[in-house]
Amino acid sequence: xxxxxxxxxxxxxxxxxxxxxxxxxxxxxxxxxxxxxxxxxxxxxxxxxxxxxxxxxxxxxxxxxxxxxxxxxxxxxxxxxxxxxxxxxxxxxxxxxxxxxxxxxxxxxxxxxxxx
Numbered sequence: 001x002x003x004x005x006x007x008x009x010x011x012x013x014x015x016x017x018x019x020x021x022x023x024x025x026x027x028x029x030x031x032x033x034x035x036x037x038x039x040x041x042x043x044x045x046x047x048x049x050x051x052x053x054x055x056x057x058x059x060x061x062x063x064x065x066x067x068x069x070x071x072x073x074x075x076x077x078x079x080x081x082x083x084x085x086x087x088x089x090x091x092x093x094x095x096x097x098x099x100x101x102x103x104x105x106x107x108x109x110x111x112x113x114x115x116x
Contacts (some may be wrong), residue, residue: 003082006033006063009056010049015041020072020080021063035063038071076110 003021010019017040026032037049046066053062073081081102 006035006053006057006061009053010035010037010063012056013049013052015039015044016049018072018080020082022082024065026064032064033061034065034067036067036069036072039068075106077106077113079109081106 003023006021007019010016010021017038019038020036022034022036023031024034035049037044046068049066050062075081
C-alpha cells in the first residue's frame with residue numbers, strides 16, 4: 001500500500017484542500033493508516049471523510065485515524081514532508097539525527113532544483 005493511493009482518493013473530495021497519509025504503529029495490525037487533512041470547508045467532519053473513503057477504498061486501505069491540521073509541512077520545493085516528526089507524532093531516540101538527515105536531504109533536493 002502506498003500513501004499516494006489514499007491521498008489521490010481523498011483529494012477527490014472537493015471539501016479537502018490537501019492531505020497526507022502516513023503509517024503509524026498499531027498493536028493489532030502492526031501498522032495503521034493515519035490521515036492528516038487540511039480542510040477547504042470547515043464544516044467537514046471525520047465521519048464524512050471516512051464515508052467518502054469507503055466508497056473508493058478497500059477495507060485495509062481505510063484510514064484508521066484522521067487528524068485535521070492547518071497546514072502540512074513542506075520542503076522548499078513544495079513537497080509534503082511525511083517524515084516531519086513534530087506534525088506526524090513519531091517518537092524515536094534517533095529523532096534529532098533523523099531531523100538533521102531530513103533537513104540535509106531537503107536542502108540537497110532544493111539545491112538540485114535551483115542549479116538545474
